[in-house]
Amino acid sequence: MTIAAGPLATPSASDNWMKAPALSQESLSGSFWRLSSLDTGEISPFLVLAPEGRIGNFFNPAVEYWHVFDGHLCLVNADGQPSAIFTAAQIEDGRIVALGGRGTIGSTNALFILTATDHPEHPIRATPKSMPRRAEFLVAAQRPRRPNLVVVPAGAGSLHGQWQEGIADSKRNWDICVGYYGTERPFLPAAVEYLAHLPQKRKFKLIYDLFYAESPLWGYDRIWLPDDDLLISGEEINRMFHLSRLHELDLCQPALSTGEGSHPTHPITFQKPGGGLRHEPFIEIMCPLFSRRALKICIESFRDSESGYGLDHLWPSFLGRPQTRMAILDQFGVKHTRPIATNYNLGVALAEQQAVFATYGFQLQPIPGVL
Numbered sequence: 001m002t003i004a005a006g007p008l009a010t011p012s013a014s015d016n017w018m019k020a021p022a023l024s025q026e027s028l029s030g031s032f033w034r035l036s037s038l039d040t041g042e043i044s045p046f047l048v049l050a051p052e053g054r055i056g057n058f059f060n061p062a063v064e065y066w067h068v069f070d071g072h073l074c075l076v077n078a079d080g081q082p083s084a085i086f087t088a089a090q091i092e093d094g095r096i097v098a099l100g101g102r103g104t105i106g107s108t109n110a111l112f113i114l115t116a117t118d119h120p121e122h123p124i125r126a127t128p129k130s131m132p133r134r135a136e137f138l139v140a141a142q143r144p145r146r147p148n149l150v151v152v153p154a155g156a157g158s159l160h161g162q163w164q165e166g167i168a169d170s171k172r173n174w175d176i177c178v179g180y181y182g183t184e185r186p187f188l189p190a191a192v193e194y195l196a197h198l199p200q201k202r203k204f205k206l207i208y209d210l211f212y213a214e215s216p217l218w219g220y221d222r223i224w225l226p227d228d229d230l231l232i233s234g235e236e237i238n239r240m241f242h243l244s245r246l247h248e249l250d251l252c253q254p255a256l257s258t259g260e261g262s263h264p265t266h267p268i269t270f271q272k273p274g275g276g277l278r279h280e281p282f283i284e285i286m287c288p289l290f291s292r293r294a295l296k297i298c299i300e301s302f303r304d305s306e307s308g309y310g311l312d313h314l315w316p317s318f319l320g321r322p323q324t325r326m327a328i329l330d331q332f333g334v335k336h337t338r339p340i341a342t343n344y345n346l347g348v349a350l351a352e353q354q355a356v357f358a359t360y361g362f363q364l365q366p367i368p369g370v371l
Contacts (some may be wrong), residue, residue, distance in 0.1 A: 004116040018088065024068060025067070030048070030051065030296060033049065033115060034114070035047050046120065051322075052322070057360060062078075085102075086112075086114060133208060135196040136196060137196050140193075147221045148222045150177070150223075151210060157228070159228060159230060160228055174241055175193040177193065178194070182199065196209075205306075222245065230287060247277060250326065253329065254287060257334060257336075258271065266284055279323055281321060282313070282316065284312045305352075306344075306349075307352050313357075314356070314357075
């Protein structure tokens with residue numbers, strides 16, 4: 001039984017309910033829902049059943065995690081007791097569109113409804129869901145050569161060619177995909193596994209178009225999404241992917257150098273002495289490294305993002321704030337060579353952030369070291 005995707009109206013008690021089919025952790029993990037009750041209406045516009053039983057984008061001690069009990073979805077409170085068990089379902093065309101169950105969330109004892117949904121449309125500049133968003137590859141490997149992938153939106157001044165220098169092709173543990181955003185014909189300093197030309201596309205819109213449903217880029221275990229103005233060696237990229245895999249991280253990044261010629265933004269990302277791994281609640285949009293399962297949950301937030309502002313707060317929320325699966329890697333001090341806010345309007349970007357937060361029902365909590 002599959003879960004329906006797409007925004008749907010909240011069902012009422014009079015709709016055609018039936019006994020819920022047996023569900024599994026695997027079938028529910030990574031699914032998106034709107035939580036409501038028949039008594040009080042909407043509780044959360046966007047809730048994620050995140051991996052390993054975490055609840056994404058809804059943080060309440062009455063709903064601390066989820067699991068499957070006897071084939072039914074069960075929400076569990078901070079005391080380890082069931083807060084709601086969903087034993088009823090609505091099914092259309094063989095897909096579950098809603099789950100219903102009675103329980104107590106907070107002080108409310110009611111019939112609760114989870115309605116299958118999708119990421120909300122961008123509040124300012126949404127492209128219709130019916131509009132094709134699929135990049136055409138000018139170069140594409142027949143199959144992944146290596147387990148990891150670097151995807152870089154690149155212009156004429158991109159530094160990604162330097163990442164490939166000094167490391168033998170046989171030693172790399174990463175393939176590379178270049179999404180060229182310049183208007184001129186792409187000219188690359190070194191061979192790449194994938195190349196697409198997407199003139200004047202902003203970073204996250206470009207990446208979204210590369211990761212269409214059947215894209216070969218989904219064949220990789222871990223995906224790094226750096227800006228094209230970062231200085232890092234190919235060997236450091238190798239080690240970064242290795243550490244991400246070794247520590248089973250869903251979301252991480254290299255630390256940022258504070259040396260001459262580097263322009264880091266958030267103090268939380270500044271490289272610290274010792275070269276270790278820091279579990280932090282924030283990974284910035286400049287250079288996030290995702291596990292495949294994490295990127296699948298977050299990718300729709302990229303779709304129409306113009307500036308990317310706020311996405312680095314939303315991604316940990318979608319994943320259920322997985323403290324031990326997020327980290328900043330102090331072994332590397334990546335140099336950010338371009339000053340901040342040189343190619344966009346900061347005020348417009350902040351307005352976009354606030355509007356996007358509102359569509360997800362996300363409440364920003366201050367994080368020390370994040371500006």
